Amino acid sequence: MTNRIAFQGEPGAYSHQACKETYPDMEPHACRTFEDxxxxxxxxxxxxxxxxxxxxxxGRVADIHHLLPFSGLHIIDEAxxxxxxxxxxxxxxxxxxxxxxKSHTMLLxxxxxxxxxxxxxxxxxxxxxxSAREVSQSGDPEMAxxxxxxxxxxxxxxxxxxxxxxxxxxxxxxxVMSRDPDxxxxxSDGMMTSFVFQVRNIPAALYKAMGGFATNxxxxxxxESYMVDGSFSATQFYADIEGHPEDPGVALALEELGYxxxxxxxxxxxxxxxxxx
Numbered sequence: 001m002t003n004r005i006a007f008q009g010e011p012g013a014y015s016h017q018a019c020k021e022t023y024p025d026m027e028p029h030a031c032r033t034f035e036d037x038x039x040x041x042x043x044x045x046x047x048x049x050x051x052x053x054x055x056x057x058x059g060r061v062a063d064i065h066h067l068l069p070f071s072g073l074h075i076i077d078e079a080x081x082x083x084x085x086x087x088x089x090x091x092x093x094x095x096x097x098x099x100x101x102k103s104h105t106m107l108l109x110x111x112x113x114x115x116x117x118x119x120x121x122x123x124x125x126x127x128x129x130x131s132a133r134e135v136s137q138s139g140d141p142e143m144a145x146x147x148x149x150x151x152x153x154x155x156x157x158x159x160x161x162x163x164x165x166x167x168x169x170x171x172x173x174x175x176v177m178s179r180d181p182d183x184x185x186x187x188s189d190g191m192m193t194s195f196v197f198q199v200r201n202i203p204a205a206l207y208k209a210m211g212g213f214a215t216n217x218x219x220x221x222x223x224e225s226y227m228v229d230g231s232f233s234a235t236q237f238y239a240d241i242e243g244h245p246e247d248p249g250v251a252l253a254l255e256e257l258g259y260x261x262x263x264x265x266x267x268x269x270x271x272x273x274x275x276x277x
Contacts, residue, residue, distance in 0.1 A: 004029040005176075006037040006046035012129035012151030014083055018174045019050050020150070022079040034063060038071045041179055049073065049177040055083070056171045058106055065226055065238045068175075068267055069196045075268025077176035078192065080275035085111055085165040088132055088157035089144040095160045102131040103146035111146055114164040120144070132157060171275070175268075183245075187271025191244040192221075194267040197257065198228070198236050205260050206237070212256030213241065216249035236263075244269060 005026040007015035019028040029046050031037040040046040051068075054060045068075075085107055089098055101108070101115060102123040108115070115122060123143070125131035132145040136155035144160065145151070152159050175194075185191060199205035213220050222240035243250040245266070258264060 002045065002047055003027055004040070004046040005048040005050055006031050006040040007050045008032070008034045008037050008052075009127055010129040010133060012132055012148060012154045013127065014081065014148055014172060015050055015052060015174070016129070017148050017150050018052075018079050018081045018172070021081060022050070022077070022174075022176070023048065034067055038067065038073060038177065041177060042072055044179075047178070048076075050079070051175050051177060052172050053175050054173050055106075056169060056173075057110060057167050060224065065196075065224065068177075068238075069236075069265050071177065073177040073179060074181035075175050075194055075270050076178045076182045077270050078273045078276075079174040079176065080273045081172050081174060083110075083165065083170045083172050084148070084163045085146050085170075086149055086152065086159050087114075087144050087161040087164055088135065088147055088152040088155075089160050090135070090139070090141050091156065091158050093141045093144075093158065093160070097141055098144045098160065099142040101144045101146050102135060104128050104131070107146045110165045110167065110170060113166050114161065129154075173273075176270075177268075181268065183269050185244055189272045189274045189277065190242060191269060192240055192272050193243060193245055193250065193269050194238070194240050195265060196236055196238050196267060197261040197264040200260055200262050202260070209257050209260040212253040216253045216256075218243055218249050218253045242272070 005019045006029045009015050037049045041049045052061045053064050100121045100123050102125040104127050105124050108122045128147040129151045132147040132151035132155045135145040219242040224238045225235050228236045
């Protein structure tokens, strides 16, 4: 049995940080794409996959919700990771020498105030850790990267400024995926259940499908819709609810949901991260 946890991105990515913080005893395994991370678990090259699903500032991560129902994997845990953005540069470089900062466009947008105050030009990179690696290899003292402190450690860069993000609560939620489901009750902060469904083609189907959660006192923390196979008429919904499927209220709500859905796929049952509260 391998003790690896797969993530998408280069070493030093925030997904890498999530792996180290949540599963410090496992070996992080970098993958080029989300599909590669999922495949690593499916083939046994890794035991778990750490996948980002949403960010408190920028919303959901594109493509993930499309991949989850067909991944063949199960959600067994979630992790909330605080995203601290740092300005990284070649060793010995003073802040006033930096003219340009490179990173993923999302991070560049999260540090507008700091970059403007220091007259630093934004340069779009493919990702955060990759930008740190490129700065390390470039030898250009006027170029910096916006990335995690972990990326600075890996690529030998100095931290010129810490926690420069504009929003003080920028957090990314990750889902931990496994080949095998775990339906046991665990953790001390309650349970979560995630699933996807398609409603029947009848009037007010979604309204009726949601009624059981309200009448049974089940809190739905997330409900998102997206098209299936590019069709405007076929809509799939992703939902997170508080509770375990065996809880009386949850069981009744899911039973009622079944009357109005054409497809219902359970994605996982897992302990709520304490930072959810």
